[in-house]
Amino acid sequence: AQSVTQLDSQVPVFEEAPVELRCNYSSSVSVYLFWYVQYPNQGLQLLLKYLSGSTLVKSINGFEAEFNKSQTSFHLRKPSVHISDTAEYFCAVSLNAGKSTFGDGTTLTVKP
């Protein structure tokens, strides 16, 4: 069985401040790790993923996440957030492209 815990349900930050959204997972086997973002009234879209190789993965819009196997974590970070980053963020794990487990989500609110 696999599970995902997003440690913060809501994260308010001011514009241009750094942010970290925390994600811990549990699995008895190796899994693939993902962060998805959902903007208001939209579907989810992939932000970044870890399948293998370098444990630090980056997105095109400045987010990065680091896979930490010993701590079973995959925290998402951005050094300077923008108003447009306001959204709900979901951490997810998958054994393959089929069975997937999502966290409960973290609402990031960026204030001016």
Next chain:
Amino acid sequence: EAQVTQNPRYLITVTGKKLTVTCSQNMNHEYMSWYRQDPGLGLRQIYYSMNVEATDKGDVPEGYKVSRKEKRNFPLILESPSPNQTSLYFCASSPSRGTQSSYEQYFGPGTRLTVT
């Protein structure tokens, strides 16, 4: 344009009246999934399919049926809907390994279902 489409986008129905939500993808993906999203509960997987005629239960399959007769389509069937199935439903598709986008899920726009 590569996309996952769902129909209808909004549906209000009554308890016990059978309904089908359609999902179609044009990316030739092997995997497809259905999720429901409820406030504070994130996304929970209902069913997934590995390919045509191959489906398996997710975490919350009770009260739902699926079929995968064609690679591009993966309908979700509620044979006797109940109010606790009121939710926002998402369909997603994903390529298998061997491509740059391996295991990424591409989501549809969602179907908001209300059962009274």
